[in-house]
Amino acid sequence: MEINILYTSDKDEHRKTATMVRKAVKNLGISARIFEMESEYSFSRVVVNGFDLVGAEMPRNGQPRLSYDMIVRGLEQTAW
Numbered sequence: 731m732e733i734n735i736l737y738t739s740d741k742d743e744h745r746k747t748a749t750m751v752r753k754a755v756k757n758l759g760i761s762a763r764i765f766e767m768e769s770e771y772s773f774s775r776v777v778v779n780g781f782d783l784v785g786a787e788m789p790r791n792g793q794p795r796l797s798y799d800m801i802v803r804g805l806e807q808t809a810w
Contacts, residue, residue, distance in 0.1 A: 731761065731762040731805075731808065731809060732762065732778075733751060733777070733778050734765050734766075735747055735751055735765070735766045735767070735774065735775075735776055736767060736769035736771055736774065736775040736777065737766065737768055737774045738768070738769065738771060738772060738773060738774060739768070743773070743774050744766070744774055747774040747776065747796055748766060750797075750798045751764060753798070754798060754801045754802045754805055758802065758809065760805060774796060775796075776801060776804065778804055778805060781807075783796065783801060783804040784796065
């Protein structure tokens with residue numbers, strides 16, 4: 731599995747997102763290559779095997795908020 735963490739210049743949000751992704755991968759026992767790269771998005775995104783987790787659950791107000799549960803659901807859906 732390939733996971734790309736696309737982040738903004740907001741380092742605090744990036745660290746939080748990266749920590750949640752690593753924790754979810756470990757807890758689910760998934761073998762994954764994790765890449766982190768800065769992007770032009772206005773918020774952090776997690777892309778799993780080409781599937782954008784934020785795009786899958788974009789809230790109505792347009793401000794996505796990645797949660798641990800959202801990451802776990804995305805990993806489960808793409809891993810099995």
